Amino acid sequence: MPTSNTAAPVLVLRDVSKSFGPVVALRAGSISVEAGSIHALIGENGAGKSTLVKVVAGVHRRDSGTFELGGEAVDFGSTAESKQAGVAVIYQEPTLFPDLSVTENIFMGRQPVTRGRRIDRQAMYTEAEALFARLGVRIDPRRPAEGLSIADQQIIEIAKAISLDARLLVMDEPTAALSGVEVERLFAVARSLRDEGRALVFISHRFDEVFALCDTVTVMRDGSYVDTRRVDETTSSDLVSLMVGRDVDDLFPKTPAEIGEPVLQVRGLTRAGVFHDIDLDVRAGEIVGLAGLVGAGRSEVARAVFGVDAYDSGSVTMLGKPVRARDPRSAIKAGMAFIPEDRRKQGLVIDSSVAGNVAAVIRRGIARAGLITGSMENRAAGPWAGRLEVKTSALDMNAATMSGGNQQKVVIAKWLATNPKLLIIDEPTRGIDVGTKSEVHRLLSELAGQGLAILMISSELPEVLGMADRVLVLCEGRLTAELDRADATPEAVMHAATHHLEEAR
Numbered sequence: 001m002p003t004s005n006t007a008a009p010v011l012v013l014r015d016v017s018k019s020f021g022p023v024v025a026l027r028a029g030s031i032s033v034e035a036g037s038i039h040a041l042i043g044e045n046g047a048g049k050s051t052l053v054k055v056v057a058g059v060h061r062r063d064s065g066t067f068e069l070g071g072e073a074v075d076f077g078s079t080a081e082s083k084q085a086g087v088a089v090i091y092q093e094p095t096l097f098p099d100l101s102v103t104e105n106i107f108m109g110r111q112p113v114t115r116g117r118r119i120d121r122q123a124m125y126t127e128a129e130a131l132f133a134r135l136g137v138r139i140d141p142r143r144p145a146e147g148l149s150i151a152d153q154q155i156i157e158i159a160k161a162i163s164l165d166a167r168l169l170v171m172d173e174p175t176a177a178l179s180g181v182e183v184e185r186l187f188a189v190a191r192s193l194r195d196e197g198r199a200l201v202f203i204s205h206r207f208d209e210v211f212a213l214c215d216t217v218t219v220m221r222d223g224s225y226v227d228t229r230r231v232d233e234t235t236s237s238d239l240v241s242l243m244v245g246r247d248v249d250d251l252f253p254k255t256p257a258e259i260g261e262p263v264l265q266v267r268g269l270t271r272a273g274v275f276h277d278i279d280l281d282v283r284a285g286e287i288v289g290l291a292g293l294v295g296a297g298r299s300e301v302a303r304a305v306f307g308v309d310a311y312d313s314g315s316v317t318m319l320g321k322p323v324r325a326r327d328p329r330s331a332i333k334a335g336m337a338f339i340p341e342d343r344r345k346q347g348l349v350i351d352s353s354v355a356g357n358v359a360a361v362i363r364r365g366i367a368r369a370g371l372i373t374g375s376m377e378n379r380a381a382g383p384w385a386g387r388l389e390v391k392t393s394a395l396d397m398n399a400a401t402m403s404g405g406n407q408q409k410v411v412i413a414k415w416l417a418t419n420p421k422l423l424i425i426d427e428p429t430r431g432i433d434v435g436t437k438s439e440v441h442r443l444l445s446e447l448a449g450q451g452l453a454i455l456m457i458s459s460e461l462p463e464v465l466g467m468a469d470r471v472l473v474l475c476e477g478r479l480t481a482e483l484d485r486a487d488a489t490p491e492a493v494m495h496a497a498t499h500h501l502e503e504a505r
């Protein structure tokens, strides 16, 4: 049993900071978690929640601030040290060893041995079974971890935590990849751990989950502590105000653009179980923001519009002409450009020179005329890279060594060479430091000013509110609001992003 006989909170962080080079991930993180409590930690993307958790887990060492566990000052240099001290962190996607059995994963490195000093498998299976029975779940302890659902993998991490008698369990967005039934099972497990007197920290984007599961909530913004409330004494609009409270107009001076004819028209786009009946228009010179929580289906809609993924019904037209489904080449020919969220994997060939990347799309055109030489690539790429102020000393510098901001600009440059009429960009500034962020914003604003239609997906509310002429909100695969720039307040967007379910009932 966890030792909870002292009055001291299980976890106390006060004004904890952590920087990565120039990026301040955590400025002044504070939280105080009691035994027998489920404490929600909320905040917008980038607020510093995961960094705070990683300090607690011993993944990162804090730069400054107070960190106490059970009333004692601690300073973990490794995850092994935090485990030893009774901390367990369950991530959104656990990393079990796929080749080992469920039981071996639970008892990794501390298997019980028989008198002959052989690993006592039977004892391990019996104990694993007892753990699962206590958690009220059915998982075969003998099966390999490979192929288990994410929900089951999380439960195995929790079982491991209990077998180590963790007094503090932290779950970082555990429900993002779970179905409704799996969420219920996880909540039941969390409640029983709370009732045993353990302390739990639960990070979630979903207010309904916070209100259903947690007793206390701490809000973070821009790497800092904002406030702690009792859940039964707060409302979701209080929480939204605490999460976003800042003036966004100052951060994103948007240049007004002349808005022209519709470029993209999507009607009734549906993919069963993913998104339903999506209507959306983007006009020349217009930036349309597609807002919503992670998992709302925004990227899925974008991928279907561009033809990377299939859809079941509906239509996509560009400048009045139909675009073939499931055919990105037809989309590119119609004037679409698409920059997906994971630039490293999809948008940019990392191990290739900048010039090569910028020229990749035009290359086919050059190649048709015969051989491509390095100097031809540089000739094609030079003007674009220059225009976008890609900061590289030489054009043949390797893209892998560039900053996120410069990589993003290379990807945009590559697509501009195709002369697109519409740019679909998913999370344009994810992973980009604050300084370069505003350069990417300025570039998007300029391109819109030149008549480019832009569909921008973003999880960062200030970015959506600061950049978009119009905001569409997606919640669980459905459009729940369309707001003009003037009406797009943080409250209105968050409300549409989170309240779909309650209102439908």
Ligand SMILES: Nc1ncnc2c1ncn2[C@@H]1O[C@H](COP(=O)(O)OP(=O)(O)O)[C@@H](O)[C@H]1O
Residues within 6 Å of the ligand: 020, 023, 024, 025, 026, 043, 044, 045, 046, 047, 048, 049, 050, 051, 052, 431, 432
């Ligand atoms: N290892 C890292 N290197 C550089 N920047 C990071 C690193 N980890 C996090 N950040 C940055 O720190 C900020 C906070 O990130 P994070 O703690 O993941 O926020 P949250 O979990 O609230 O979404 C973000 O701007 C993120 O890009």
Ligand SMILES: [Mg+2]
Residues within 6 Å of the ligand: 049, 050, 051
């Ligand atoms: Mg996070």
